[in-house]
Amino acid sequence: MPGIQEVFDGTDHKSPEHTQIELEHQSSYDRDRDELARLGKKQVLKRNFAFMSMLGFSCTIMVTWEGMLVLFLAGYSNGGPAGLIYGFLFVWIGTLCVFTTLGELASMAPTQSGWLNVIGWQALLASGAYLCATIIQGLVILNYPDYPAERWHGTFILWAVIVVAVIVNTVIVSLLPKLECVILIIHVLGFFAVMIPLVYLAPHGSAKDVFTLFVNAGGWQTTGLSFFVGIYGNVFSFLGTDAAIHMSEEISNASTNVPRSMLVSVLLNGTLGFAMLIAVLFCSGDVSAESIIETPTGYPFIAIFVQATQSVGGSTGMAIIICALGICATIAFLASASRMTWAFARDHGLPFWRYLAKVEPRSSIPLISILVTVTISCLLALINIGSATAFNGVISLTISGLYSSYLLAAGLLLYRRCTGSITIPTTYEANPKIVTEGETVSGQGVINLTWGPFRFPGPLGIVINILGCVYMIIVVFFSFWPPVKEVDASTMNYSILVTGFWILFSIVYYFAYARRVYKGPLMEI
Numbered sequence: 001m002p003g004i005q006e007v008f009d010g011t012d013h014k015s016p017e018h019t020q021i022e023l024e025h026q027s028s029y030d031r032d033r034d035e036l037a038r039l040g041k042k043q044v045l046k047r048n049f050a051f052m053s054m055l056g057f058s059c060t061i062m063v064t065w066e067g068m069l070v071l072f073l074a075g076y077s078n079g080g081p082a083g084l085i086y087g088f089l090f091v092w093i094g095t096l097c098v099f100t101t102l103g104e105l106a107s108m109a110p111t112q113s114g115w116l117n118v119i120g121w122q123a124l125l126a127s128g129a130y131l132c133a134t135i136i137q138g139l140v141i142l143n144y145p146d147y148p149a150e151r152w153h154g155t156f157i158l159w160a161v162i163v164v165a166v167i168v169n170t171v172i173v174s175l176l177p178k179l180e181c182v183i184l185i186i187h188v189l190g191f192f193a194v195m196i197p198l199v200y201l202a203p204h205g206s207a208k209d210v211f212t213l214f215v216n217a218g219g220w221q222t223t224g225l226s227f228f229v230g231i232y233g234n235v236f237s238f239l240g241t242d243a244a245i246h247m248s249e250e251i252s253n254a255s256t257n258v259p260r261s262m263l264v265s266v267l268l269n270g271t272l273g274f275a276m277l278i279a280v281l282f283c284s285g286d287v288s289a290e291s292i293i294e295t296p297t298g299y300p301f302i303a304i305f306v307q308a309t310q311s312v313g314g315s316t317g318m319a320i321i322i323c324a325l326g327i328c329a330t331i332a333f334l335a336s337a338s339r340m341t342w343a344f345a346r347d348h349g350l351p352f353w354r355y356l357a358k359v360e361p362r363s364s365i366p367l368i369s370i371l372v373t374v375t376i377s378c379l380l381a382l383i384n385i386g387s388a389t390a391f392n393g394v395i396s397l398t399i400s401g402l403y404s405s406y407l408l409a410a411g412l413l414l415y416r417r418c419t420g421s422i423t424i425p426t427t428y429e430a431n432p433k434i435v436t437e438g439e440t441v442s443g444q445g446v447i448n449l450t451w452g453p454f455r456f457p458g459p460l461g462i463v464i465n466i467l468g469c470v471y472m473i474i475v476v477f478f479s480f481w482p483p484v485k486e487v488d489a490s491t492m493n494y495s496i497l498v499t500g501f502w503i504l505f506s507i508v509y510y511f512a513y514a515r516r517v518y519k520g521p522l523m524e525i
Helices: 004-009 015-036 051-062 064-070 072-077 080-108 115-143 151-170 173-201 207-212 223-229 232-237 254-283 300-310 312-344 365-386 390-419 458-478 495-512
Strands: none
Touching: 004 300, 015 254, 015 300, 051 173, 051 254, 051 300, 051 312, 051 458, 064 072, 064 232, 064 254, 064 312, 072 080, 072 232, 080 223, 080 232, 080 254, 080 390, 080 458, 115 151, 115 365, 151 173, 151 207, 151 312, 173 223, 173 254, 173 300, 173 390, 207 254, 223 458, 232 390, 232 458, 254 300, 254 458, 300 312, 300 458, 312 365, 390 458, 390 495
């Protein structure tokens, strides 16, 4: 009888395909474990993500075509239609160079930590939830014009958005990889659900106005200066690409899948974003009209939808797609921000690191870091009740904080690359240093830098690194500029104040306490 012999002799006759899958999984697991060991780190988080689920995570956290619509006015006021188009292309190419560079770093060392990045991600979570909350308020105003919008209403809606993110990241966290694959599909289908009725129903403008008309509503000395002041809307639309790096200890074959997922997500989202931008500019009509600029909803894209469809219900449905995808992005913001906090705490870089570095044993998630991250965002939301302008200073910290951290890392990589101090490995050897269970030792030696499996060799890699660094310098520099030349308290860009405060705080914290416990990345094995 078939199968009797297997029962009695204890053998397990599996198909060749099943055996091959198991061997590939085991090989990937061993490689990930060895790469962490080479960096002196233990594997404590579950690797639930694969390439497609991480691609979904990266694409939906960027929400480029959605973000471009939400921040449409920023680029239009300083740049106009032509400025938006050429600014988008400039940012898209610059972002590709930046994350090619960071992809090389992630392939070398698939782990993460750093002060500026921690701060930038905390601000990004609060910013994403805030934008979702105010879009919901805008839709209520659209459907109920007598609704008296208050800032504290927005704060409560913000908290509700964050509660949704907390539930997904804690209660059903095991489903997050599958959920990200589903959200990726919705992200792509939603693009067509918004663009098709917009293009079909709206009157179309001329190509000359779209591709040659520049606007300098900020009153700057030159159109070129106005163009660079206005690119932050496009820059914001590509934020979050590095989320895959912060999830690198939860993705299989991280040294290859992390850089690939980042670059594919930039290419895919950039394509969707550019197509949506062209469609909106041809279908927007007279954007300078008061009904668009001064729309009571607070978002010109909602007014453009109404103008195109001549239907409040249809416009509401289109905007709900954008808002829903924004909430999905907030879920990913929380996942990435909490892992960034956990990783830096593991290296003793943050206050209360003993607690922030803990991992909940049953679910293998950094539960305390998640709760602390949520608490910070909820407290930041209180600023909005007192002053929306002051809260905008927190939002603007996302660009300056994240890109400053990218620039430091990319600059050091370029220096090491040009000095020839990065070698090409023949094999990856685990760090032989072993310590007892629960012990954490700061490595005083230097781990030899070796290239990972993802890199652009020779002069091409150097050129990409240089272009990425130049682009980041431009982004960081103009992230501190206000939208208009003549500023007052309501138009001032407070990001330089907020960024400067956190840099000063980190320096004071280091010399007052952290220098006694923080010696750089810790060797745990």
